[in-house]
Amino acid sequence: MQRENWDDLRFVLAVAEEGTVSGAARVLGVNHATVLRRIAAFEQATGVEIFDKTARGYVVPDAHRRVIDATREVDRAVQAVGRMIHGARAPVSGDIRVTATDSLCQMVMPRVLARLGKTAPGLRIELISSNLHVDLARSQADVTIRPAQSLPDDLRGERAGVMGFALYRAKGSGTDRWLEPSGPLARSVAGRWVAGNVEPSLIAGGADSFMVLRELCAAGQGQAILPFVVGAGDPRLIAVPGVVPRLRTDLWIASHVDLYDIPRIRAARTALCEALEEEAAALQGAD
Structure with missing residues (x-):
């Protein structure tokens, strides 16, 4: 050829x-x-x-x-x-592209990046908000913050915490209808639980974003399993105990195996882990 x-x-x-x-x-x-x-x-x-x-x-x-x-x-x-x-050719300080879910990008990462600005001022973080798995093999991002039970073989990283989930519905709503996580969220612990335990006839709709599910839930369209960090503290919602078991998933900070030991990327992961420690209670929720 x-x-x-x-x-x-x-x-x-x-x-x-x-x-x-x-x-x-x-x-x-x-x-x-x-x-x-x-x-x-x-x-x-x-x-x-x-x-x-x-x-x-x-x-x-x-x-x-x-x-x-x-x-x-x-x-x-x-x-x-x-x-x-x-x-x-990567310097120890510089730009780092970090991909995370829209829930994490909106509810957690602004505070994390504010802490990083003080502890790692040489790093500039570009956030890529996506519930799809961005392709780190093609260098579309340097670091992923990923809720998952385990990492695929092409990623290496550190466990940075635990994300907890609970069932929520709109205040004043007595609905028994459900909203399901769809698209990439169907693989989440919440999506798998709904798929295995809720009759399809009770599902009123769904969305591929926990942020969108929260808005649908707040509008009275159905009850939804949401991350604590998304549902807790929203004055429009109430938690519904006793229906869904305790759902948790690990939160990982990882890079592609070929980028794992690059100094600035390793430094960024360490700094992100330390900054995320301050969010542990909000992420995990009440036991």
């Missing part, structure tokens, strides 16, 4: 993984025509039609799956080199 064809591989991989040109364009941040042009260029240069074009999308035939597997390995290697170069 000629050297200029290597960049086309990421377009091939994106189409293979997304199954459509539009999906690949969205992931890559380019337009539909660019993806089509790069796929055509790759196929013309190699003399191989890598995809079967069907009415349902682009399908990789079995004969070409090894090409896609090899392309995926190339992509991982390129990303790893990029992270290593990024780390090698």
Whole structure:
């Protein structure tokens, strides 16, 4: 393969993984025509039609799956080199991109960053608020603050505390209807409990954000399991005891394994852990 064809591989991989040109364009941040042009260029240069074009999308035939597997390995290697170069030139102080859920970004992180400004003035934190798992392998963030029972194999980090949950409903509301965590929150301890214990006929709606669930709950649309840090202290809500068992999940501060020991990122994680200690009671809630 000629050297200029290597960049086309990421377009091939994106189409293979997304199954459509539009999906690949969205992931890559380019337009539909660019993806089509790069796929055509790759196929013309190699003399191989890598995809079967069907009415349902682009399908990789079995004969070409090894090409896609090899392309995926190339992509991982390129990303790893990029992270290593990024780390090698990283100063001890500087900009750090931290991703956390919208609940943490709105209810906890402003106070944490205020403390960090005093204890680690050389670090400037950019917050990325997302309930989706931002791809640390592609250096979309340096540090993640993630509620989870455990970390995936590609992340390393420290347990920074515990998040507690409780059931809430609007004051004056006697509803037995439920609001469910949806989207990425369906994997949370609250989402799993609702899925396993609440009859579907009792679910009035849902949202992929605990902040939005709180607003729906406060409007009387149903009761919802919320993190203590989101529900406690809201004058529109009351806690409903005795229905939901004690739900807790660990809170982690982590980085991709390739970035874990970079000085400024390690320093940022340590500073974040120390600052989050002040939020322990608010995060965990009452026993």
